[in-house]
Amino acid sequence: MDIRQYVIEKGKLAKKASREMATIGTDVKNKALEAMAQALxxxxxxxxxxxxxxIENGKEKGLSEYMLDRLLLNENRINDMADGLKNVASLKDPIGQVDKMWKTEDELQIGQIRVPLGVxxxxxxxxxxxxxxxxxxxxxxxxxxxxRGGSEAINSNTSLINIIKEAAAENGLPKESIQFIDITDREAATEMMKLNQYIDVLIPRGGAxxxxxxVKNSTVPVIETGVGNCHIxxxxxxxxxxxxxxxINAKTQRPAVCNAAETILVHKNIAKEFLPELSKRLKGYGVEMRGCHITKEIISDVKxxxxxDWATEYLDYILAIKVVNSIDEAIDHIFEYGTKHSEAIITNNYLNSQRFLKEIDAAAVYVNAxxxxxxxxxxxxxxxIGISTQKLHARGPMGLxxxxxxxxxxxxxxxxxQ
Incomplete structure (x- = not known):
């Protein structure tokens, strides 16, 4: 079977299973999730x-330390995945939830209820x-x-899928409710993007x-997620x-994730006081700083x-720094280079905080956090499932x-x- 036919068969099986999956009750879904946790x-x-x-293959390919960390599983991370399954089981089931109900002039009773997306x-x-x-x-x-996971994690993903799929099927879910494309050739992903007949929505999670x-190649509706050129x-x-x-927290706690800070914008009035102290702490974490000409005048050893650099999501211990003349310049910079993910202002000025909240176009906008x-x-x-950076049909962290x-x-x- 060629790759295209292989992917189509997966789509057919998924579409058929979705009909049954939509009718399965909360208790059965929760039981399956608990069983999947135990199986892990x-x-x-x-x-x-x-x-x-x-991991060995990744080292041979020269993956960075931070990419290897994203790939690594250990006992604690497996326990976390199991806990995550149990946590999802404990969440309120949205299916069948009535969002609103009203009566029209024609005495029709209309309600809107939550149903699955499908596949x-x-x-x-x-x-x-x-x-x-x-x-x-x-x-x-x-x-x-x-x-469809990346080639760098094919062995891990295949193992995980086999384990959770078997546990799910043994506890009441359709056998094909979890499908996995185990072909690492890019053509498999490309074919997924064309499965309008079988896939209802496509969600990419990864780098830009x-x-x-x-986004460019899919004919299936896409929810765009993830790219985070985040500013403070x-x-x-x-x-x-x-x-x-x-x-320090936003840059160093976990730099290889989409909500890590990549650029800081510093008001000129406090730059000379703030940047030298910040620089000392960043150097302690091994952060490479890349700054504008004013930043370089204050901290001579920055690149x-x-x-x-202003447009780069580093996902690494690298931070861009720019000194700005005003909040207006900061907002303009974010408007030009931001990816509508997460942006923050640190201020004790209430009016500035409200301006930032109102004018910044992003899925998450923070004041002092x-x-x-x-x-x-x-x-x-x-x-x-991911963090949507678009406005349809969801925005920000996407839950159930x-x-x-x-x-x-x-x-x-x-x-x-009439």
């Missing part, structure tokens, strides 16, 4: 052995935990999922290259110690920043409700339209 714990050694192959395709890179997290959320929201490839603006009224702590909080679990959603749509149901008593 039971098969830890198998998962770790598969992951070790991917969700996910194309992703690097992190094997996405395999489990995505499957869990899609299942709880009554969807069938087709997963992957996301743009899917340090206003001239900011508490400088607070600002230091927030920048000069190019225009490309780290951008690292843009996450489904941190927002109280329990988990997330964002994996559903509405159905209009109408009760009548013989009404006909």
């Amino acid at each position: 714990i039971k098969n830890k050694d198998t998962i770790l052995a598969a992951n070790s192959k991917d 969700i395709g996910i194309i992703y890179e690097s992190r094997p935990n996405v395999t489990v997290d995505a499957a869990a959320l899609c299942i709880k929201a009554g969807n069938v999922v087709i997963l 290259g992957l996301i743009q490839a899917v 603006y340090i206003d001239d009224s900011a508490d400088l110690k607070m600002a230091e702590d927030i920048v 000069p920043a190019s225009k490309e 780290s951008t690292r909080f843009t996450d489904g679990s941190q927002f109280g959603f329990g988990a997330e 409700e964002e994996l559903t749509t509405i159905k209009n149901i109408i009760y009548g008593e013989g009404q006909i339209r």
Whole structure:
């Protein structure tokens, strides 16, 4: 069977399973999720052995330390995946939820209820935990999922899929409710992008290259996620110690994720006081700084920043720094280079905080807090399928409700339209 036919067959099986999946009750879905969690714990050694192959292959290919960290599974991370499955099981099921109901002049009773999207395709890179997290959320929201992970994690993903798929099928879910494209050739991903007949929505998770490839080439509706060129603006009224702590957290806690800060904008009035102290702390974490000419005058050993640096999502221990004349210049800079993900202002000026909240166009806008909080679990959603940076049909961390749509149901008593 060629790649195109292989992917089409996966789509057919998924579409058929989605009909049954949409009618499965909450108790059955929760039981399956709990069983999947237990299966991960039971098969830890198998998962770790598969992951070790991917790590070795990654080292041979020259993957960076941070990319290897994204790829790595250990006992704690497997426990976290199992806990994530249990957590999703504990969340309220959105399916069947009535959002609103009203009566028309014709005495028609109309209601809007939550229903599954149907078949969700996910194309992703690097992190094997996405395999489990995505499957869990899609299942709880009554969807069938087709997963296509990156070649660097093929052994880990295959092991995880085999384990959770078997547990799900043994506990009441359709056998084909979790589908996996185990062909690493890019043609398989390209064919997924053309499966309008079988896939209802496609979600890419990964770097800018992957996301743009899917957005440009997919004929299946796409929810764009992930690219995070995130900024922190340090206003001239900011508490400088607070600002230091927030920048350090947003840049260094986990630099290879989409909600890490990539550029800081510093008001000129506090730059000479703020930047030398911040620089000392950043150097302690091994952060490479790239700054504008004013930044370089204040911190002589920073590398000069190019225009490309302002537009780069580093996903690494690299931070761009620009001194700005005003909040207006900071907002203009973010408007030009931001990716509508997460942006923050550090300020004690209420009017400036409100301007920033009102004028910045992003999925998450913060006042005096780290951008690292843009996450489904941190927002109280329990988990997330990704962080949408677009405006349709979801925005920000996407939890269970964002994996559903509405159905209009109408009760009548013989009404006909005049």
